[in-house]
Each structure stands twice: as C-alpha cells, then as structure tokens.
Amino acid sequence: MKPKTIVVCIKQVPETNEVTIDPQTHNLDRRGLAGIMNPFDKNAVEQALQLADQTPAKVVLLSMGPDDYAESLREGMAMGADAGYLLSDRAFAGADTLATGYVIAQAIKQIGEVDLVLFGRQAVDADTGQVGPIVAEFLHQPQITYAASLRLSGDNEITAERLLEDTKQTLVAQLPAVVTVRSELNTPRYPTPRNIQLSFEKPLTIWHHDDLDLDDSRLGQAGSPTIVTKVYEPKPTKRELTSLTGTPTEAASQLIKALKAHQLI
Amino acid sequence: MSKPELWVIAERRLDHVEPTTFQLLTKARQLAGDRFHTVAILFEATNDHLETELQPYAPDEIRIVRDDRFPTATDAEHADALAQLVAQYQPNSILFGATITGRSIAPRLQAKLLTGLTADCLDLRFDDETLVATKPSYGDNIMCEIICPDHRPQMATVRPNTFVAEPATGTAELTPVTVAFHPVERLQVKTATPVVNTATTVGDASRVVALGRGAANTATIDTATRLAEKLGGRIGVSRPLTDLDRFTHDDQIGQSGNTIHPDLILNFGISGAVQYLVGMQSAKTIVAVNSDSNAPIFDVADYGYVGDANAFMTALLAQFV
Ligand SMILES: Cc1cc2nc3c(=O)[nH]c(=O)nc-3n(C[C@H](O)[C@H](O)[C@H](O)COP(=O)(O)OP(=O)(O)OC[C@H]3O[C@@H](n4cnc5c(N)ncnc54)[C@H](O)[C@@H]3O)c2cc1C
Ligand SMILES: Cc1cc2nc3c(=O)[nH]c(=O)nc-3n(C[C@H](O)[C@H](O)[C@H](O)COP(=O)(O)OP(=O)(O)OC[C@H]3O[C@@H](n4cnc5c(N)ncnc54)[C@H](O)[C@@H]3O)c2cc1C
Numbered sequence: 001m002k003p004k005t006i007v008v009c010i011k012q013v014p015e016t017n018e019v020t021i022d023p024q025t026h027n028l029d030r031r032g033l034a035g036i037m038n039p040f041d042k043n044a045v046e047q048a049l050q051l052a053d054q055t056p057a058k059v060v061l062l063s064m065g066p067d068d069y070a071e072s073l074r075e076g077m078a079m080g081a082d083a084g085y086l087l088s089d090r091a092f093a094g095a096d097t098l099a100t101g102y103v104i105a106q107a108i109k110q111i112g113e114v115d116l117v118l119f120g121r122q123a124v125d126a127d128t129g130q131v132g133p134i135v136a137e138f139l140h141q142p143q144i145t146y147a148a149s150l151r152l153s154g155d156n157e158i159t160a161e162r163l164l165e166d167t168k169q170t171l172v173a174q175l176p177a178v179v180t181v182r183s184e185l186n187t188p189r190y191p192t193p194r195n196i197q198l199s200f201e202k203p204l205t206i207w208h209h210d211d212l213d214l215d216d217s218r219l220g221q222a223g224s225p226t227i228v229t230k231v232y233e234p235k236p237t238k239r240e241l242t243s244l245t246g247t248p249t250e251a252a253s254q255l256i257k258a259l260k261a262h263q264l265i
Numbered sequence: 266m267s268k269p270e271l272w273v274i275a276e277r278r279l280d281h282v283e284p285t286t287f288q289l290l291t292k293a294r295q296l297a298g299d300r301f302h303t304v305a306i307l308f309e310a311t312n313d314h315l316e317t318e319l320q321p322y323a324p325d326e327i328r329i330v331r332d333d334r335f336p337t338a339t340d341a342e343h344a345d346a347l348a349q350l351v352a353q354y355q356p357n358s359i360l361f362g363a364t365i366t367g368r369s370i371a372p373r374l375q376a377k378l379l380t381g382l383t384a385d386c387l388d389l390r391f392d393d394e395t396l397v398a399t400k401p402s403y404g405d406n407i408m409c410e411i412i413c414p415d416h417r418p419q420m421a422t423v424r425p426n427t428f429v430a431e432p433a434t435g436t437a438e439l440t441p442v443t444v445a446f447h448p449v450e451r452l453q454v455k456t457a458t459p460v461v462n463t464a465t466t467v468g469d470a471s472r473v474v475a476l477g478r479g480a481a482n483t484a485t486i487d488t489a490t491r492l493a494e495k496l497g498g499r500i501g502v503s504r505p506l507t508d509l510d511r512f513t514h515d516d517q518i519g520q521s522g523n524t525i526h527p528d529l530i531l532n533f534g535i536s537g538a539v540q541y542l543v544g545m546q547s548a549k550t551i552v553a554v555n556s557d558s559n560a561p562i563f564d565v566a567d568y569g570y571v572g573d574a575n576a577f578m579t580a581l582l583a584q585f586v
Binding site for chain 1: 340379383571
C-alpha cells in the first residue's frame with residue numbers, strides 16, 4: 001500500500017492576545033510579540049502523527065505567511081512531522097479567509113496526491129475558523145469540522161466523531177477529505193531534543209508566487225472581498241454609577257429601596 | 266425596483282428551530298425597516314411544520330424547502346442547496362448563527378459564491394446597503410468592523426445570544442421552493458445521537474447573583490445561594506470559579522461561557538475583565554460589590570458598593586422580608 005500523505009495547515013499567531021491599539025495610527029500594535037504556532041494547530045499536528053502511527057504516512061506541514069512563519073514549521077517538524085512548505089510572497093499579504101484558502105488549496109494541489117488535510121479549529125488571533133471549509137470547497141472534498149475524534153477505519157476511509165450542540169455524530173468519509181479538529185481530541189506531544197535536532201535536517205521548502213499556479217486577481221488584498229475598516233479596543237458602555245454608602249446594612253437598605261423602585265423585587 | 270433581500274438561515278436543533286434563528290430574525294427586522302425584504306430560509310422534512318416557530322418573529326417571507334433528506338444533510342449538501350437559492354434570488358445579505366453548524370456551512374457557501382464572510386459577529390448595521398459587521402478578535406480583546414463592499418451576498422455568522430428575540434406582529438408569506446439535492450456520496454453520517462442536555466444555564470434566569478474570585482469561599486457561596494433563592498434567580502460565575510466542584514461551564518458568564526440578558530445581575534468579587542463583561546453588559550440593572558474601588562466592574566454598574574462581598578450579601582438577606 002502506498003504511504004498516505006497528510007497535510008496539516010498551520011498558522012503562526014502572536015504569543016499573547018494582549019494586543020493594544022497604537023493611539024496614533026489606530027493599527028494593531030503587535031510590536032515585540034513573538035510568534036508561536038496557533039495552539040489549536042498543534043492538535044492537528046498531533047492527530048496527523050497519531051494517524052501516521054496507525055498506517056504508513058508522510059506528515060507534511062503547510063503554512064502561508066511571512067518568512068518568520070518558518071519557526072512554526074520547524075516546531076511542527078520537531079514534534080515529528082516529515083516536511084514543511086512555506087507559502088511566502090508579498091502578493092499573498094493582506095489576504096482574508098477566502099484569499100488565504102485559495103492559495104492554500106492551490107498549494108495542496110501542487111503537492112499532489114494528498115489524502116487528508118487537517119486544520120486546527122480556528123486561529124486564536126482572528127478567530128474565524130473559516131479557512132478549513134473554504135479549502136475543502138476549493139478542493140471539492142468532503143469536510144468534517146470540529147472533529148472530536150478521528151481514526152482510519154479502512155484502507156481509504158476515516159471515521160470521526162463530531163459533537164454538535166445537541167447531537168453526537170459519527171461520520172465516515174472516503175479519502176481524500178478535509179478535517180478540522182477540536183482541541184479536546186488529543187494532547188499535543190512536546191518536541192524531544194532528538195526530534196528538535198532532526199528537524200533541522202528535514203526539508204523546508206519555500207514556495208513563492210511563481211512556484212504556484214495562481215490567478216492573480218484572487219490573491220492578497222485584491223482577492224479579498226472583506227475589508228477591516230476599523231479596529232478598536234472594546235470599551236464597555238459606561239453607566240451612571242450610584243454609589244451605595246455606609247455600613248453593609250446601610251448600603252443594603254439603599255439597594256433594596258432602589259430595586260423596589262424599579263420593581264425588581 | 267424590488268427591495269434588496271436580507272436572509273436569515275433557519276437552523277434546526279433536533280425537532281425545533283435553534284433559538285439563535287429567532288434572535289437573528291428579530292435583528293433582521295430592526296435592520297430592515299422598510300428598506301429590505303427579510304426572508305427566513307427553512308429546510309425541513311415533508312411532515313415538519315417548523316415555519317410555525319418562525320412566524321411569531323414575522324419575517325416578510327419564509328421560503329421553505331421540503332425534502333426529507335435535508336434535516337440530516339451534510340455541510341457541503343446544505344451549502345450546495347443554498348448556493349442554488351442564492352443564484353435564483355440574489356440576496357443582498359445572509360445571516361447565520363455562529364453555531365457549529367452555521368460556522369461549518371457558511372464558509373463552505375462563501376467559497377462557492379466567492380464572497381466575504383465575517384465570523385462570530387457581536388453587532389450588525391447597514392450603511393446604505395453595505396453591511397457593517399462588528400467582530401471580536403484576539404480573544405475579545407479587540408473589536409473590528411468589517412465590510413464587504415464589492416461582492417454580494419454579504420455574509421456573517423452571529424454569536425448566539427448576542428441579540429434578544431422579540432416576537433413581532435406581521436404575517437410572513439410562506440413560499441415553497443425547490444432545489445436539487447446533490448448528494449455527497451463520499452461522506453456518510455453513520456449515527457446521530459441526541460445529546461440530551463437538560464441542565465439549565467445561567468442564561469435562562471432573569472435574576473442572577475454572579476460570583477467571582479473575590480466571592481469564592483464556601484461561606485460566601487452559601488450566602489449567595491440563599492440570596493439567589495430569595496430573588497427567584499440563579500447563581501452565575503466568572504471563569505475562575507468553574508474550577509470549583511460546585512460550578513460547571515453552564516454557570517459561566519462571559520465570552521467563553523454564556524451571554525446573558527437578565528433584568529438584574531448582582532456581581533460579587535468580580536473584577537470586570539472584558540471577557541466577562543461582554544457576557545453580561547446588556548443586563549437591565551447591574552449591581553457591583555467589590556473591595557477595590559478601582560475595579561473596572563464599577564464602570565458598567567448602575568449601583569456599586571465598595572466592601573466585602575459576604576458582609577454585604579448577609580446584610581441584604583437580613584433585610585429581605
Ligand atoms: C482582526 C482581524 C479580523 C479578521 N476577521 C476576518 C473575517 O471576519 N473574515 C475574513 O474572511 N477574514 C478575516 N480576517 C482575515 C484573516 O485573519 C486571514 O484571512 C487569515 O489569513 C486566515 O483567517 P483566520 O486567521 O481566521 O484563520 P482560521 O480560519 O480561524 O484558521 C483555521 C485553520 O486554518 C489554518 N490556517 C489559517 N491560516 C493559515 C495560514 N496562513 N497558513 C496555513 N494554515 C492556516 C490553520 O489550520 C487554522 O487552525 C481578519 C483578520 C484580522 C487581523
Ligand atoms: C480567551 C479568553 C476567554 C475568557 N473567557 C472568560 C469568560 O467567559 N468568563 C470570565 O469570567 N472570564 C473569562 N476570561 C478570563 C478573564 O479575563 C478574567 O481573568 C476573569 O473574568 C477574572 O475573574 P474574576 O473577576 O472572578 O477574578 P479576578 O480578576 O481575580 O477578580 C477578583 C475581584 O474580587 C475582588 N475581591 C477580592 N476579595 C473580595 C471580597 N472579600 N469582597 C469583594 N470583592 C473582593 C477583587 O478586588 C477583584 O476585583 C477569559 C480570558 C481569555 C483570555
């Protein structure tokens with residue numbers, strides 16, 4: 001049997017969500033924030049490695065982003081993945097989920113004969129969770145989102161459990177297929193020192209614009225239907241505060257009066 | 266010229282309509298005024314009558330696809346059917362609940378239509394015919410406004426319980442529509458077991474006694490339990506308290522818990538982090554008790570007391586008759 005090819009898509013995100021807005025430019029101030037692999041994507045890498053324990057398979061990581069995203073790819077290879085592809089080009093910058101999904105789908109076609117594509121549940125920075133289903137559609141493949149468990153159940157078949165708000169589903173898909181995973185499905189392994197060392201010998205390929213078959217009108221900002229028009233820190237609507245004063249007993253009696261006046265008690 | 270259409274995709278939850286659908290229908294009516302034609306899109310089996318659940322929220326029209334295969338259809342099959350309806354009616358905008366189902370079908374449809382989709386929105390408005398969607402990012406630390414100026418339809422998924430469902434007067438026109446069902450043979454739903462969740466959540470209560478890390482000892486929780494009983498309400502908690510055995514995620518208020526709209530909420534020992542506030546700031550009356558006069562919770566409170574949580578609660582209980 002031919003070894004399977006499993007692609008895991010990973011995004012690099014700021015290490016903390018404590019971002020602020022630059023008061024001058026009104027842009028997000030991400031200065032000094034180191035990048036890490038999107039935590040949910042580690043579950044996808046872990047799942048791919050577990051599947052590769054079940055059947056001969058090559059685990060390939062794929063990321064679209066600036067050159068420093070290579071760090072997350074190395075991290076994934078240190079967990080045990082076999083190879084990494086970085087899709088890096090100025091033309092890809094400013095992409096929304098549609099334009100991101102397009103480039104990722106074209107790269108997956110270019111890798112060729114991919115049996116399974118795994119995604120994290122969502123990126124913790126932009127929080128959309130849209131890229132997985134978009135790629136599935138562009139590849140014309142069945143999708144299983146929010147998988148709570150995933151295993152190979154036949155030569156060319158996967159079985160997943162999916163937890164909807166009111167229903168637990170068991171789904172069976174013929175490969176090739178696209179799956180997005182929940183964090184509950186596994187605990188990602190830590191890179192071992194040996195695997196860290198090995199990761200530097202594993203192939204990391206960088207693909208630029210001309211390495212892929214792309215329709216330029218679908219790339220980057222130009223290929224993105226959505227535009228972020230305003231970014232701000234949420235300021236909860238301030239209310240007129242009436243202070244309750246004195247001892248707890250005095251303050252409680254003031255509150256009771258007020259609640260009665262509003263017919264709340 | 267006919268009015269542009271604003272669609273709400275009705276979601277099914279077992280044998281009923283998922284409540285987010287009603288919230289979206291209410292919001293759609295408010296947004297529409299007399300400028301838009303509001304339409305609920307409903308897929309149901311031949312013997313279902315889920316439109317009766319939609320009618321009280323009075324969309325202008327309910328388009329019904331009756332086909333026994335849809336209630337159990339997969340994401341791609343749903344997206345395919347919706348794409349056919351979009352091609353036929355050319356809506357201006359489409360709203361989905363940001364439930365697991367909505368967040369799975371909407372991006373698949375987006376990719377078919379090559380248009381924009383804004384995720385998990387907390388607010389919506391129209392500037393002329395452009396939908397301005399407000400979405401949180403970075404774990405709700407940042408809000409952004411997103412538009413999709415040049416592509417139609419404009420699409421958004423909206424976080425459950427962001428808007429309050431309110432029945433309205435008006436008669437929805439019922440229109441049966443047909444679409445071709447294109448089965449995806451390579452994906453089968455083998456089993457579907459209802460997960461019966463009978464636990465009520467803090468979201469169901471009209472009066473809430475909310476406890477945070479400053480009101481987490483056993484004595485305080487006991488006092489709060491009695492206070493909640495007296496008020497005919499329920500206890501809710503900030504996230505750190507879900508680590509205690511007495512509380513679960515069903516009790517949690519906030520971004521990663523429940524979004525609630527009670528008439529009254531009393532907050533004890535809660536600092537007022539944004540992730541907490543987004544879950545409760547639309548409460549009608551907000552009371553805060555905190556030992557720190559600078560706690561951010563006081564910024565959103567109508568009534569505030571600087572002092573010990575348990576002492577205040579005990580005094581309050583003593584004065585209830
Ligand atoms: C504040 C903010 C809000 C935004 N809101 C929206 C919005 O509402 N709608 C919209 O269309 N765009 C939005 N964007 C743009 C969006 O962040 C980018 O398109 C991004 O490249 C992909 O979307 P995501 O981060 O939401 O990923 P998600 O869709 O949440 O990611 C899901 C999974 O896809 C994979 N993945 C995601 N990005 C990559 C990548 N670059 N390389 C490899 N794999 C990847 C990972 O496996 C990840 O776990 C927003 C951007 C910002 C900064
Ligand atoms: C992605 C993300 C999602 C999150 N989602 C949620 C969520 O859904 N819900 C949520 O609640 N949090 C959430 N959080 C966590 C949130 O940021 C805060 O950490 C949390 O709300 C703090 O809870 P607290 O107010 O109970 O505790 P603290 O911030 O520790 O506040 C305790 C307060 O009690 C006061 N106090 C101490 N002793 C007393 C006393 N004896 N009497 C009266 N007052 C006293 C203190 O002055 C202080 O203000 C989330 C965080 C992230 C990053």
